[in-house]
Amino acid sequence: MIEMINVYKKYPNGIVAANGIDVKIEQGDFVYVVGPSGAGKTTFIKMMYREERPTSGDILINGINLATLKNSKVPLLRRQIGVVFQDFKLLPRLSVYENVAFALEVIEETPKVIRQKVMDVLELVGLKGKARMFPTELSGGEQQRVSIARSIVNRPKLVIADEPTGNLDPETSWEIMNIFKEINARGTTIIMATHNREIVNTIRHRVIAVEGGLITRDEYGGEYGYEG
Numbered sequence: 001m002i003e004m005i006n007v008y009k010k011y012p013n014g015i016v017a018a019n020g021i022d023v024k025i026e027q028g029d030f031v032y033v034v035g036p037s038g039a040g041k042t043t044f045i046k047m048m049y050r051e052e053r054p055t056s057g058d059i060l061i062n063g064i065n066l067a068t069l070k071n072s073k074v075p076l077l078r079r080q081i082g083v084v085f086q087d088f089k090l091l092p093r094l095s096v097y098e099n100v101a102f103a104l105e106v107i108e109e110t111p112k113v114i115r116q117k118v119m120d121v122l123e124l125v126g127l128k129g130k131a132r133m134f135p136t137e138l139s140g141g142e143q144q145r146v147s148i149a150r151s152i153v154n155r156p157k158l159v160i161a162d163e164p165t166g167n168l169d170p171e172t173s174w175e176i177m178n179i180f181k182e183i184n185a186r187g188t189t190i191i192m193a194t195h196n197r198e199i200v201n202t203i204r205h206r207v208i209a210v211e212g213g214l215i216t217r218d219e220y221g222g223e224y225g226y227e228g
């Protein structure tokens with residue numbers, strides 16, 4: 001379970017990107033975070049994996065308070081949270097297999113366990129046959145599949161995605177959504193910031209709307225509700 005209590009975030013330039021956010025997200029929820037550009041969506045989700053620290057307030061993830069968590073404990077936290085970005089952030093010199101294995105190797109898994117886990121997730125995302133290829137040899141959709149495989153290889157209970165379909169064509173975006181659906185069906189919480197109105201209005205889930213650093217709407221099965 002994730003809980004934010006009166007979370008406030010002011011950047012050094014004086015911009016307030018979170019202005020007293022209170023929210024609870026239960027294990028297994030699927031949440032879209034929507035809102036206009038500059039509303040504070042990325043800040044909201046960055047605070048959930050401690051990419052940003054709140055200026056004040058508490059952020060509890062399964063009992064761990066991210067507001068006070070020591071920097072030395074952040075790598076351990078990150079292994080429990082999968083993160084997916086709009087621009088994939090794959091390592092260009094590593095193969096598909098190595099990009100995914102990298103996340104496991106840092107926790108000193110045995111080669112046999114690594115191989116099994118990597119091939120299992122590559123199968124889940126439909127890329128088992130492309131394990132030896134390099135990111136530049138893949139389509140955008142395939143690169144996003146690798147990035148999703150990497151995010152779930154440690155079997156995190158939470159996957160956070162910031163505009164995961166932002167660089168993809170509509171058909172590929174639906175395919176990527178199917179993978180998130182599969183991950184969510186296994187009990188993993190998904191928190192996804194998105195500008196994709198069609199997806200939000202078609203595959204209905206909880207919608208948290210952020211505007212001016214505040215949650216202005218929080219609705220199960222809600223609509224996208226913005227023009228942009």
Ligand SMILES: Nc1ncnc2c1ncn2[C@@H]1O[C@H](COP(=O)(O)OP(=O)(O)OP(=O)(O)O)[C@@H](O)[C@H]1O
Pocket residue numbers: 011012013015016017035036037038039040041042043044
């Ligand atoms: N590192 C930073 N330093 C200073 N200001 C920042 C920083 N990151 C974001 N901001 C500001 O905080 C506000 C919220 O930004 P944020 O990226 O969270 O919005 P967003 O809703 O994700 O926008 P978009 O949909 O365009 O990605 C904006 O005014 C932005 O300029």
